[in-house]
Amino acid sequence: MSAPTFELTFPHTWQVEILPERPVILPARHFVYPREVEEIERGALEVLVRPDDPGSSPFLATCALGFRDPVVPTGIWSAPNPREICAISGGYAYIVDTAAPENFTMLPYRPVLQVQPVVDRDLLLFVGNRSIVAWGVNGEAWETVKLSDEGVAITAIEGAVLRGRGWNMMTDKETPFALNLKSGVLLTK
Known part of the structure; x- marks a missing residue:
């Protein structure tokens, strides 16, 4: 697992500390994400919120830890909703409501390969192997169609347009794309 990232771009109503290991004496409030998981046996990101x-x-x-590969993110990101925290552990991404920590979302990408805050659009973007999910103030804002057969890269954000590239298996080439950041709709391919 790589060194944790702290990306606190959005305003937030919480403080956080990543602990080197689980405390011997657990605090009164302890939450495991996801709730029933075997992955905890492989390791976990321990976060005091x-x-x-x-x-x-x-x-x-x-x-729960996803992967020990240094190419996948691990760390803490602030989210567009100031009460929410995004914790990523080896590419497994969790969005937790700090006022009600029993309420959380585990993003479906396993792994998330890149996280990109877009503050002026109130979006936190999660890049997977084939598509992108945008998280907004009220939860998931949109998810793209398949953009790549293996590997999506964001190359630029210009106003309301996200530009990127993805590998096309049929042509064996990187193919550029553009997305509307408000809707996630593909503009060109």
Whole structure:
């Protein structure tokens, strides 16, 4: 697993600390993501979260490790919703509501290969092998159609347009694409 990334681009209402290992004595509030998982045996990202809300107490988030490959992200990202935290553990991505940590979403990409905040559009983009998911203030904003047979790369974000490339198996070439950032709709291929 690579060194954790901290990307706190969006305003957030929590503080966080990545622990080197699970504490011997667990805090009163401890959540495992996903809830029933065998992957915990391979390792986990242990995150102590302190919500800024005076009515919320700190909690430990144990996020199952996906892959130990340094090319997949591990770390903490702020999300467009200030109450949400995005924890990624070896490419497995979890969005957690810090005011109600029992409420979480595990993104379907296994693994997420890249995370790209787009602050002026209130989006956190998750790049997988074949497509992109955008997370907004109210949850999943959109998911693209298949953009590649293996490997998507974002090359530029210009206003409301995301440009990228993906490998096309039939032509054995990298193919450029452009997306509307508001809808995720493919503009050109």
